[in-house]
Amino acid sequence: xxxxxxxxxxxxxxxxxxxxxxxxxxxxxxxxxxxxxxxxxxxxxxxxxxxxxxxxxxxxxxxxxxxxxxxxxxxxxxxxxxxxxxxxxxxxxxxxxxxxxxxxxxxxxxxxxxxxxxxxxxxxxxxxxxxxxxxxxxxxxxxxxxxxxxxxxxxxxxxxxxxxxxxxxxxxxxxxxxxxxxxxxxxxxxx
DNA sequence: TATAAGATTTACT
DNA sequence: GTAAATCTTATAT
Numbered sequence: 001x002x003x004x005x006x007x008x009x010x011x012x013x014x015x016x017x018x019x020x021x022x023x024x025x026x027x028x029x030x031x032x033x034x035x036x037x038x039x040x041x042x043x044x045x046x047x048x049x050x051x052x053x054x055x056x057x058x059x060x061x062x063x064x065x066x067x068x069x070x071x072x073x074x075x076x077x078x079x080x081x082x083x084x085x086x087x088x089x090x091x092x093x094x095x096x097x098x099x100x101x102x103x104x105x106x107x108x109x110x111x112x113x114x115x116x117x118x119x120x121x122x123x124x125x126x127x128x129x130x131x132x133x134x135x136x137x138x139x140x141x142x143x144x145x146x147x148x149x150x151x152x153x154x155x156x157x158x159x160x161x162x163x164x165x166x167x168x169x170x171x172x173x174x175x176x177x178x179x180x181x182x183x184x185x186x187x188x189x190x191x
Numbered sequence: 192t193a194t195a196a197g198a199t200t201t202a203c204t
Numbered sequence: 205g206t207a208a209a210t211c212t213t214a215t216a217t
Contacts, residue, residue: 041198050198052213061213079211081199098198128199171198 002145002152007069007088012095013183015088016042020187021159024084024102025151028135031110035102035124035134036156041169042183043085045094050175053094064142065094072150074131074141081128084136086145086152100170101125103189104133105156159187 002022007015017040025034043051045065052062052075064073069088073096077083085096102124104111111133115123124133131137136150145152165186172179 043198052198057214059213075198076210076212078197078199078209080209083198085198100198126199169198174197 002154004070004146007086007145008090012042012044012088012097015086016040016097016183017161017164017185019086019097019099019152020164020185021157023105023153023156024099024130024134025106025153026134026136027149031107031135033107033110033134034105034153035130036105037099037102038187038189039099039101039125040185041098041100042185043096043098044183045089048175048181049178050169050172050181051094051096053096056094062094065096067091067142069095070146071142071144072136072140074136074138076138077128082131082137083127084131084134098127099130100127100184101186102130102134157189163187163189 019037019040022037023034045051045053046056048054053065061075065087067087068091071087073085073087075083085098087096089095104123111123115133124130140150143150166182167184168180169184
């Protein structure tokens with residue numbers, strides 16, 4: 001399991017890089033599923049126009065981002081999709097990292113059923129898809145990432161820095177020039 | 192109270 | 205390539 005200081009002792013951008021290759025594990029009603037993180041995006045709080053916490057906007061929803069790092073921030077987007085984020089940094093610093101994609105590992109049969117798909121491509125390569133695949137929802141908002149039902153683990157795959165692609169974040173055109181910042185990290189093991 | 196828009200996915204033309 | 209699905213949140217009357 002990742003230690004508590006993993007979420008505090010580095011810059012948010014560094015942690016977003018380090019999350020690549022780590023494992024998300026969930027257990028829901030006795031069903032265990034897991035996946036290797038291969039895409040993340042950093043959201044840098046008050047200064048970041050793309051972040052919910054931009055301009056120190058404290059609301060019932062964003063309050064989770066202000067807590068001490070090491071917990072989950074899960075919210076509903078477009079009224080349909082849950083989004084899973086890792087809250088980082090000390091209490092009062094509303095930074096979070098959106099997990100955009102995982103590679104399925106354990107519980108493939110369960111994941112297929114949840115996603116209502118039989119083929120093995122496209123099961124969890126999107127922030128909404130992976131939440132459906134791993135059964136992550138808003139009931140998990142604010143829980144620690146060493147919980148029985150949701151936890152992050154070290155072993156998965158060691159990702160060399162030179163295999164990480166960096167680019168602008170997806171779907172944040174409303175953020176003006178902040179939409180161009182290179183805060184998206186992608187690792188594609190197939191290449 | 193009302194309205195607009197969103198850190199997306201999927202199906203259809 | 206375009207559009208619909210769907211509902212919470214934030215902001216404005």
